[in-house]
Amino acid sequence: MAKRVKRDAGKAAVPPTEADPVVVEAAAGEPPAAAGTPPGPEPTFALTGSRQLPNWMAEQRLSLAFTTYQAGKLFLIGLQPDGRLSVFERTFNRCMGLWSDGQDLIMSSLYQLWRFHNALAPGTAHDGYDRLYVPQLAYTTGDLDIHDLTVDGAGQILFVNTLFSCLATVSGRHSFTPVWQPSFITRLAAEDRCHLNGMAMDGGRPRYVTAVSQSDVADGWRDRRRDGGCVIDVASGEVVVSGLSMPHSPRLHKGILYLLDSGNGYFGKVDPAAGKFEPIGFCPGYARGLCFAGDFAIVGLSKPRGSPTFSDLALSDELAAKDAEPRSGAMVIDLRTGDAVHWLRTEGIVEEIYDVVALPGVMRPMALGFKTDEIRRFLTIGEQIAEADAAPTAAKAAGQPADR
Secondary structure: OOEEEEOOOOEEEEOOOOOOOEEEEEEOOOOOOOOOOOOOOOOEEEEEEOOOHHHHHHHHOEEEEEEEOOOOEEEEEEEOOOOOEEEEEEEOOOOOOEEEOOOEEEEEOOOEEEEEEEOOOOOOOEOOEOEEEEEEEEEEOOOOOEEEEEEOOOOOEEEEEOOOOEEEEOOOOOOOEEEEOOOOOOOOOOOOOOOEEEEEEEOOEEEEEEEOOOOOOOOHHHHHOOOOEEEEEOOOOOEEEEEEOOEEEEEEEOOEEEEEEOOOOEEEEEEOOOOEEEEEEEOOOEEEEEEEEOOEEEEEEEOOOOOHHHOOOHHHHHHHHOOOOOOOEEEEEEOOOOOEEEEEEEEEOOOOOOOEEEEEOOOOEEEOOOOOOHHHHOOOOOOOOOHHHHHHHHHHHHOOOOOO
16 A cells, blocks of 8 residues: 655655555645635645655656646655655646746746746755745736746747747736747737647757647637647748647757647657657656656646546547546656656646656755745845945936936
8 A cells, every 4th residue: 555644734755665656645725714614625635656756866866846737836846865755835826837947947827927046055955955946036927828938048038928829028018028929820819829838949949839720710729629739840930740639848858859749648759850740658648748857758747627628639548448547747758668667646636737847956945935924034135236336226226326
């Protein structure tokens, strides 16, 4: 039997066993019921990890982060010094797109983009954690249904603006600034015409994007879910692969374009020149979120919702043929063999994953959120401004000309 360990809200640590997977259980952290409301069953969350996953994470020297918009959670998965699995969560409404370089995290939520920064100096720790991600900067975008996001070679945030069917960047004055749109989208409109969702970067620039269809009418993609998916070359505007089913998460890794053919249930690679998708491994769930660590791919999995969006997809037939149920969590695939060598499964309130990123060189991460007092008490001080620069800087802040 799997061992179950209760944990406090926000964080947990779980020991691996020789024979069993490990399971973390926790209350979901919902606000208390209103006065006079009969208490109901407390929603729970359980995370199950394969037996060798902690060892693999230690060998790769990485932690994982993933978002779930259905439960509104950012999860940080790492290791304790003794090798036990560490799980940390924070609550953000409808969090989806995620990017990290290990020091910074950028994440989309319902109507904002958040930039977190690691507040710890190299070689230091906070309560046993070697990364403390603090939400330092937010852009209010409005509800754009932001999917994939990244940082370009100039340090600028780029994101897939799914509502307006374009790539966009942040603005200090507006909800967004458009950067690129598919050639078949005749105008920018808040209509989610093609369900543009994924973006692959190459040399600091967007190289490929994925869309569920080439539709140019409001919500047109829903009629093309089974085979209307495509990959578009951003530079040329040409569709290089078509016939996919709800593709997501295109990524270039070691010069190869990988993506998730989510509606068909496969992780695979694309040959843009030949216009072909080559499956590598089956994903027992609706796949979204993809990152890499050396010769391994980490894929996010979700349970298809009971809605028309996920009905009549080939994924359901594939699962039935393999006598399998859809799952939520993540799986680690060996690129050399196509085998799923490690896995995480989420149960309870978490049934969907959107994005997953690897945190290289991070052993045990945590983050500050807005539902505890810790964010009020944790303070850092920047480097003091040199005396020669102090007057102009103060004058600028006050809106006054500086004396010279």
